[in-house]
Amino acid sequence: MINDIYSRGPAENKYTSNTIDVTDGLSQLILKIENVLFTRKGDVLGVPDFGCNLEDLLFSIVLNEAVIQQKIAAQIQAYCLPNDNIYGIDVRVSFFNTEGRNGALVDIYINEQRVIGALF
Amino acid sequence: MSFFSKTRLKASQLFYDAFEFLQRTYDQAAEVFTPASPFGQLLTVVANLGELIFYYIEAVATELNITRARNIESIYGLSRLTGHDPTRGISAQGVIGLRLNTKAGNLFSGDYVQILNGAKLEVGQNGLTYFIKFDSDYIRLEKTNKQFINVELIQGEIETQTFTGSGLPLQSYNLTTKEPTDQYMVTVTVDGEMWKKVDSLYDMGPGRKDFMCKTSVNGGLSIFFGNNQFGYLPPLGSIITVTYVKTRGSAGNIGGKNLDIKFVDPGTDYLGQEVDLNEVLSLNIVRNPNFGSNSEDPVFTRLIAPYQSNSFVLANPNNYIYYLSKYDSFSFVDAYNTKDDKYVSDDNIIYLFLIPDINKKITSDKDYFNVPLEEFTLTEDEKNQVYEILNKSGRQVVTAEVRINDPIVKKYAINIVTRWIEGYDKDQLVTAIRNTLNDYFLKVNRRDRIPRSDLISLIEDIPGIDSVNVFFISEENENAIRNGFYFVPVYGVDPATDQRVLIENKKIVLIEGEDPQLGLDEFGDIIIGSDDIAVIRGGWQDRNGTYFEETPVKNGIGSLNVFFKNVTAANLYNKTQQERFNELKRNKGTTIATSNNARATNTGRLLDNSTQKVIKNL
Numbered sequence: 001m002i003n004d005i006y007s008r009g010p011a012e013n014k015y016t017s018n019t020i021d022v023t024d025g026l027s028q029l030i031l032k033i034e035n036v037l038f039t040r041k042g043d044v045l046g047v048p049d050f051g052c053n054l055e056d057l058l059f060s061i062v063l064n065e066a067v068i069q070q071k072i073a074a075q076i077q078a079y080c081l082p083n084d085n086i087y088g089i090d091v092r093v094s095f096f097n098t099e100g101r102n103g104a105l106v107d108i109y110i111n112e113q114r115v116i117g118a119l120f
Numbered sequence: 121m122s123f124f125s126k127t128r129l130k131a132s133q134l135f136y137d138a139f140e141f142l143q144r145t146y147d148q149a150a151e152v153f154t155p156a157s158p159f160g161q162l163l164t165v166v167a168n169l170g171e172l173i174f175y176y177i178e179a180v181a182t183e184l185n186i187t188r189a190r191n192i193e194s195i196y197g198l199s200r201l202t203g204h205d206p207t208r209g210i211s212a213q214g215v216i217g218l219r220l221n222t223k224a225g226n227l228f229s230g231d232y233v234q235i236l237n238g239a240k241l242e243v244g245q246n247g248l249t250y251f252i253k254f255d256s257d258y259i260r261l262e263k264t265n266k267q268f269i270n271v272e273l274i275q276g277e278i279e280t281q282t283f284t285g286s287g288l289p290l291q292s293y294n295l296t297t298k299e300p301t302d303q304y305m306v307t308v309t310v311d312g313e314m315w316k317k318v319d320s321l322y323d324m325g326p327g328r329k330d331f332m333c334k335t336s337v338n339g340g341l342s343i344f345f346g347n348n349q350f351g352y353l354p355p356l357g358s359i360i361t362v363t364y365v366k367t368r369g370s371a372g373n374i375g376g377k378n379l380d381i382k383f384v385d386p387g388t389d390y391l392g393q394e395v396d397l398n399e400v401l402s403l404n405i406v407r408n409p410n411f412g413s414n415s416e417d418p419v420f421t422r423l424i425a426p427y428q429s430n431s432f433v434l435a436n437p438n439n440y441i442y443y444l445s446k447y448d449s450f451s452f453v454d455a456y457n458t459k460d461d462k463y464v465s466d467d468n469i470i471y472l473f474l475i476p477d478i479n480k481k482i483t484s485d486k487d488y489f490n491v492p493l494e495e496f497t498l499t500e501d502e503k504n505q506v507y508e509i510l511n512k513s514g515r516q517v518v519t520a521e522v523r524i525n526d527p528i529v530k531k532y533a534i535n536i537v538t539r540w541i542e543g544y545d546k547d548q549l550v551t552a553i554r555n556t557l558n559d560y561f562l563k564v565n566r567r568d569r570i571p572r573s574d575l576i577s578l579i580e581d582i583p584g585i586d587s588v589n590v591f592f593i594s595e596e597n598e599n600a601i602r603n604g605f606y607f608v609p610v611y612g613v614d615p616a617t618d619q620r621v622l623i624e625n626k627k628i629v630l631i632e633g634e635d636p637q638l639g640l641d642e643f644g645d646i647i648i649g650s651d652d653i654a655v656i657r658g659g660w661q662d663r664n665g666t667y668f669e670e671t672p673v674k675n676g677i678g679s680l681n682v683f684f685k686n687v688t689a690a691n692l693y694n695k696t697q698q699e700r701f702n703e704l705k706r707n708k709g710t711t712i713a714t715s716n717n718a719r720a721t722n723t724g725r726l727l728d729n730s731t732q733k734v735i736k737n738l
Contacts, residue, residue: 003146007158032156046168047155079156 004028007035029087030115032080033108037072037118050079058093058104058120065093072106087111131174135167186422195418197337199425206335206421207446209300211365212275212372212412213505216252216379217268217404220261224400230390232260233400238278239387243409244380248368250275250409261387261401268404275372275409276302276365285310287356289347295362296340300415302365303446306333308343309361310354319432324351369414370448370480375495379405407501411509413448420445434515440470440522443513444506451477451565472524474498474506475653479562488561489554489656489680490671496655497527527653530639531595532646533668533679534656536579536588539686541694544584550682552582554672557680561656570646570654586688586698592646593662594639601663605629606638656680 006019008031022028039051052075057068069091076089090109095102108116124137139153142163153160183194196206220233236258238251253272261269283293308315308331315329324330324346331351332344343362345353354360383397427442434440437455444453452475459467478488481495498506503524510516534557540549556578564574575590600606607625614621630636639654641647648654658668658679669678688694 003159005158005162028157031158032154035158035161036156044155044161045165046171047164050155079154 004031007031025082026087026110029080029082029110033076033089033116036075036079037106037108037116051075054106054118055120058106065095068093076108131171135171138167139163186425192418193337195421196335199421199428200334200337202425202428204421204425204428205303207303207413207416208335208341209302209367209369209415210411210413210447211302211305211367212370212374212409214273214374214379214409215270215406216273216381217270217406218252218259218261219266219268219402219404220263220400221402225263227400228389228395229393231264232262233387233389233395233397234258234260235387235397236385239383239385239397240277241381241383241385243374244382245374245378246371248275248372249277249384250372250381251278268402270406273409274305274365275412276305276367278363279366280361280363283360283362285354285356285358285360287353287358289353291345291353293343293360293362294336294340295343295364296336296338297364297366299366300369301341302367303335305365306341306343307363308333309363311358318351321346321350323432326350327352367412370412372412373410373449373480374408375481375483376408377405379403379408407505410502411447411449411505413446416446417448432515433517434470434510434513434520435517437470439515440472440510443510443515444472444474447509449477449480451475451479452567468519469521469523472506472522473527473651474524475527475565476502482562487554487558489558493529493655493657496529496653498524525651528649528651529657530648530652530654531657531660532639532654533593533595533658534575534681535591535593536575536680536682537591537685538579538585538589538682539587539688540684541584541586541688542690546684549582549584549684552584553579553682554680556582557656567648569641569648572644592640592644593668594637594646595660597636597638597640598660598662600630600636600638601634602661602665606636 004022006022008015010017022031036050037052037054041051041053042048044050052072054072057063057071063071072091072093073089076091081087081089087110090112092107092109094105094107096105104120106116106118106120107114124134128134128137143153153163155161155164183189183191184198186195186198189195189198199206218235224233235252237254237256240249240251242248243250250273253274259269259271279297281295285291306317308317310329313329315331317333318324318330319332321332321344324332326349328346329352330346334342334344336342341364343360345351347353381403383401385397386394387397387400389395424442424445427438434443437457440455441453444450444455452473454473456471456473457467457469458471476495476498478491478495482488482491506524507522510522516522536553538549540546557575560574560578570592572590572592576588579585579588579590596606605627608628610623610626612621612623628636639647646654656679657670658677659670661667666677669676672678672680
């Protein structure tokens, strides 16, 4: 059995106020992926390579979607997946261009189901 | 704490045990302890903070020991506790003569040009700023005076900082300076009155207006005043002005006898009108700027600090070694007296043996092998300057006398026999060998001997050299063999004076075929006597009458000769064997430390920290 601290803040979506820990593997994996996605490299003392640096990746003018997907997948592989991984992880990045705005959408799928979506 | 063992005290072991304990206690899987997990991230950060705390504790302990301290501030600070005052820098100093030139009469009004003390000028040779210094506020050069007036020429720029006196006893003021400052040229005025510089609080008489100046631990300088028992204290609200000289150290030294001087500051005529000094002055270079020194190397500080004498006098040889070692113009400083003999009349004489640092004299168009021979010894001007430095220090005891002994120059030539690898250009190999040996002779200043194996080892590492042997040829030895005899000085004790004296130069006749190996030992290494200096230089003949040119020559015999004996084929087999040999050497620990493999540097430690290792192993 896996116990971990529930780290979502009140301002975040899906926050539940009466939860203090997570006990199932899937919830813990989602929390870990959120952590790695939204952490900037160098922010965690002693682990300088931890973090996706998403904003830098997405707004870099030299990286295409495939390269960004590969970099995010590498971070998840290194820091989030257990040794006996039973989940299929898929990272999808798509740039969009609407009137007055350019942006990017990052979706994380676990076992073909979208669990995290981030709009930049 | 049962999860820590006294036998596992390395940082990595402590953290590994802590992780294991938590894993066991809370029944957690290893993957919980990655930084992605909130629990693991907290643990990682706390573990790293713990390691940093250990690191800082270790650093504090290390930095308290002068032989192990790494921070320059720590080394300087600890040396200050011994009484040593680390050198901030020393300005190069020379002497120039000034007078009005023949055209000056029409260029300004009145009979004289007035030049202020501290007038700035630039020297074209190095582009640095200098100033002139004399013992009055100004000098006047009269049209009628054709004699040169000698003034000091000093590299650097004068700066001042001002403080307000607090009226308290033992006031101290710290001056932060961005660039090195001269060690000795510091003046302090309090409300316009100049105070006297002393070396110690105990040198301040009761109520005397004295101050002390020491190097700050951060490289600036600190000014200390006394109390009323020792010295005097600047009153509350008094204006304390500290004047010092920003210096570029040894970069201010200029060899030769020419200076390309351009005055920056003007003079004035009797009406107070500005006069361009470049148009009206004739200059006589009496002595080029010399003996400028850089800020003290912390490695040197570690060595020299124990020699500090708190008496601040030059009395015994160690005091002289300590004082002159502050000048980085010398590669070797020795001082001795003859108190160990029974003759007492010369016991007050301190003999100095000084070898100039060739690195400081060499110009870009010269190397060790063709720098003029006189650069290896002190010129008469330089010796006079040493005497002057010692006199000006004001530290010599009245009865002491100083004599500078000239080193005896012993000349040697080098023959190098090599087997080279096919495909390499011979001329380029000769150049590479010369450059390598140039570095060796400029950087290594051994005073006992020069081993052949040092040179062989260096040359062997040059790409394209397969095998090498090195032979030293001694001028003294070759002369002896060619002449069939040599002289050996025989010393004895003069019964009248009881002093060691040279009785005779005994002639030793060689038997045919004998090689006395003068200046060389049984290994063929150069032996350097205590009064000698070994120089790779030709200008003499060997036993066969072959003349060795002064410097290396391309098609002929000179002081450095490279002979190519055989060639080794550059085939795959030989390359493989060479690579194996190189690997063997690397494994013998000849790898040069870099920031990646050096454990002792801060960067190396933190990149390779134990918490990271623990996480990887989990």
